[in-house]
Amino acid sequence: MNYWLMKTEPSTFSWDDLVRDKKTGWDGVRNFQARNNLKAMKKGDLAFIYHSMEDKAVVGIAKITKEHYPDPKDNEWVAVEIAPEKKLKRPITLGEVKADKRLSEMVLVKSSRLSVQPVRVEEFDMIIALSEKKIKE
Template identity: 60%
Template sequence: MNYWLVKSEPSSYSWDDLVEKGEDVWDGVRNYQARNFLREMEKGDLVYFYHSGKEKAIVGLAEVSEEAFPDPKDSDWVAVKIRDKKKLKKPITLSQIKSEDLLSEMLLIKQSRLSVMSLTKVEFDTIQKMCV
């Protein structure tokens, strides 16, 4: 199993939008590194959902429900489908993430402009513990 984080500006597409749909296409990614991460996603992989912009927090947990396929908006790129699993009891803010030593190498901090990124098992588990 692999672990991921996807980012979205809540005014464009929020966690609540995903919950309302239950499952949706994660498309529109136009960065080569993020595209490569989408290609690596496998059905059942777990995905943290991060609200960028003013909120700057992980707000939910989703899972990959369909592996990479041509992006419906531009077939030169790829998309995946994700489905909501659960809303976090309390959002994990960027400042909390930055203050946790085990998350110091996280791509969210190192390459903050990526909209799709991988997480290590340690990073995923650390965030999971922070949610309790």
Template identity: 40%
Template sequence: MPYWLMKSEPDELSIESLQHLGQARWDGVRNYQARNYLRAMQPGDLFFFYHSSCPKPGIAGVGKILTSSYPDPTALDPDSHYFDIMSTPDKNRWSAVDVGFVDVFAAVIPLSQLKALPQLAELALVKKGSRLSVMPVSPVAWQSILSLV
């Protein structure tokens, strides 16, 4: 089973709001590489939920992919800040997936702690200049991160 890491700003969607909702649409991804990762996801895949652009950025919990990717409806909505003038109903360049709640961690695992683990050296999250919002996580990295909980 592939593992993933997905970033969200907590005021957009937090692990606590996903816990409350049970499931949500993961949309608004506007990077082609991250979009391609969304398209590679399969129902049942697990992901680390990373809170970004907030006072305490880090891994806050675990979610599960519920659906295969589908066209992101926000790309076609002129009232959405994710609207894409180049996308059409016949050719939507962007994708979304539905995700479900699995677990919230007692404390967020901060980026500084993740960067200190040699087992995570190849994880895009800890590499300088990497800003991807969706990325794969190797099984070794997955287990290393879970050992911090």
């Protein structure tokens, strides 16, 4: 199994939209590296859903339910189908990720603009563990 992070602007399509719709085609990606990542996804892989722009936080986990197929808007590109797996206990902000030295090599930190990116299993597990800890006040 592989792990991924998929960025979305919540005003366009949010975690709550995915939960409401129960599944969606993840299309509209127009970056060659992100397209290659979509092509590498396998059915059953898990992906963090990351709200970009306002929230800048990992908010949930989706499952890849259909491997890449031609993007319905442009056959030169590809899409995958995803379904919600589970919401994180609490969102993990980009600031928290950047502050944790164990996550310093994460693509989200090193190449933050990439809309579909791989996540190492250790990073995936660490983000989930962080979401289960309460924030110190």
